[in-house]
Amino acid sequence: MATVVVMPQLGNSVESCLIISWQVKVGDEVAVDGVLCEVETDKASMEVPSTEAGTVLAILWDEGDDVPVKEPLVVVGAAGEDPQPALDAAGWKGKDGEAEEAESAAAPVEAPADEPATSAPASSDQPQAAGSGNAGTSPRARNLASSSNIDINAVPQGSGPGGRVIERDVQAVLAAGGTTLAAARAGALPGQGTGLGGRVATADLGKEAPAEAPQAAPFLTSGAREYPGPSTATPVKGIRKVIAERMMHSLASSAQLTYTSTAKAAGLLSLRKKLKGSPEELGLNKVTIGDLVGFAAVKAAAKNTNHNGHLEDGVFTTFENVHLGMAVDTPRGLLVPTVRNASQMSLREFSTTSKDLAFQAIDGKINPDLLAGATFTVSNLGGFGIESFTPLLNVPQVAILGVDAIFPRAVINDDGTVGAEQRIGFSLTADHRVIDGADAARFLQDLVRYIENIDITVLG
Template identity: 35%
Template sequence: MAVEVVMPKLGMAMKEGSVSLWHKKEGDPVTKGEIIANIGSEKIETDLEAPADGVLLKIAVPEGEGVPPGTIIGYIGQPGEQVGTAAAGAAGAKPGENAAADAALPSDAAPAGGSAPAEAPAHGRDIKISPVARKMAEAAGLDIAKITGTGPQGRITKEDVEHAIANAASTPASAGEAAASSDSQASVGSTNPALAAAPSGFVEHAEQIPVAGIRKVIAARMLDSLQQSAQLTLTLRADVTDLLALQKRMSETAQKQHEVKLTVTDFIARAVVLSLKRHKQMNSAYIGDRIHVFDHVHLGIAVALDKGLVVPVIRHADQYSVLDLSRHIKALAQQARSGQLGSDALQGSTFTITNLGAYGIDYFTPILNTPEAGILGVGAVTDTPVYRGDELQRRSLLPLSLTFDHRVLDGAPAAEFLRAVKDALEDPYRLVL
């Protein structure tokens, strides 16, 4: 009997997941425990392992289509084993959708294995179409009633829309259709100026990558952040010469006695936490028409993954020493990179740190992780000649970029907070006492 492959629940807050990538095609052999797909939610992306040996009999949910946890997305069984149309339809449907879908089937519908697709209903709202496919069709100005669905029970999939777009691009328009096409392109161009300005044939010959999974979430959140907040960035440099010397001395001892490798990021995290306790206005969030100022510090640390950026949260970071912060930062980063981080660990931060120093970046403009009021960008340490009194010395300087929400606080208090971080880093013994 075929084994169901279901959409996993990646966290308590997960309401919908999608297959970012199928590593197998229908008919491909699979081994239990083998990675067959990448699953993405609103917060994270992880690998999905095959629950049994056999072959991938059917892919019921295509890439990019969002479905609730527990939805059957595919079947694994023995070669030649059949999956009934009822089961296949249930796999691609969301909970509560099957009864309506079955009722919509005509009485003389083709039996299992039949080739006749279900006829599309007349009204757009009644047509079964995946959310991704609907958005693609709307962006391209296509009438979904004229698209033939090849999914379960005539459901229109992303591939069906892509095929319709390709046909529309290659089919010459009649004189009457040309005007409609012009209006449609003008409409599309108004929402996507880049496409409107592109030369003829530009879009057709470009690789088109669906925006799904983590990338889709990041795109939506970054755009929303810039549109819903008043962001301003301040920069300065901290002299971390003494901090680097302290970190070097402490690192060997911490490694031997506590099995923790202390990094500059650990000290920066501690400096930020101490500064947030003194400047609580920065440790706040703009929600509705109110500014919420927090007593606790839930510190977000941005982690770059191959498929996007995630921000795991160290809860009650103000209660931890440099060693404790170091343990939490490394543990969360490892869980994020191995795909073991639950969505609950990515929520509730009150301030975020993002570090691009490893890439040789100096100053940059971090985008707020809204509704937080601030995010600190950390650049690369550079050795620079600096006058200390009349003496020219070689000092190690660390670029810091603070983006804050001007609706929450003004430039002066934001500058005071950034200066507090600088002072803490330049007097590093305060961070360990």
């Protein structure tokens, strides 16, 4: 019996998933827990397993589609079985909310020669809803054709199952120049008109076909180098799009101001060296400079509770426990896992948990729920040699600490001689709506004290 497999809710905060790639096609056999597709949420990439075993009878979405959770994703059943009854039972109305047949391996029903392949009526101002010699059109294809005043019959063959015209086929016609309805009825083809991009307009009808225009030579600069040269255009989507939207929202919705300070790093470097050489059974030999700084930052946030809070809808909420967000550089973009209850952890537990979450984020296997709920965030660019930067708030949080590089700075010794000492920089961005400059200064003073006495800080 055919069964609908739905898009799972991959975390309590996930509302939809973007399909990155299908790992199966119609007709493939799939086992329970077999991978159907790779998806991307607004926070991570992961694989979607099948909850049923059998033959893939229908795939309901295209790569690049944003699929709401709990929506039908594929139909699995016995080979040759009709998937439509299962879709009807699930209330499937098509991904555009219109009733449509599943794009399955079943042979399409051919329309009579004198009727369009779909039920959409033709009119003088509406595109024909069928491609030439194809198995019908999808609602998205019809909508795009209608809004662009394109005759969908200009698509000679659809790329969907059974030759069905889908949205990307209409986009291809548009890219080729497009053909207006009136021009299509007169037999004009894309690329033969005087409209934008060679699009055929009604004014071109009745004109004789112009002689083939000479090809324009590419614009060359001195030395016969082509201008502008090779380039790559990449749509901003998935995690990158979410990051862009959140950063713009962060700047537009808060009053951000950044404060900088430095601390002596000799204690950090000395303790790190001791821990690296400590017995392995103590579990401290893998503690990094970043772990020590993060641990100290948690102490500072726990003391300065107005930095450990959320400002949302005019309500400022401060938290007793620090749930630390860690900015992590991953192949898919910036992710911020949350070390929950970081203020209640020992250094060893904090270090182990931080590394485990970072590895999960980099591998794209992290639970999306662990990418939310932070009350204070640390972003460490010191490893890249950055000496100062302006971190952006992860709203609704009201503070974020940027950790800068350790660098040598000249110092005048007590005896008047000039020397050099290692110092580490900090860049604290705070929301001035609830954190005044003096408050931010006190936070940095406490942080500097914790860092310069790190051997005592880790014992607290």
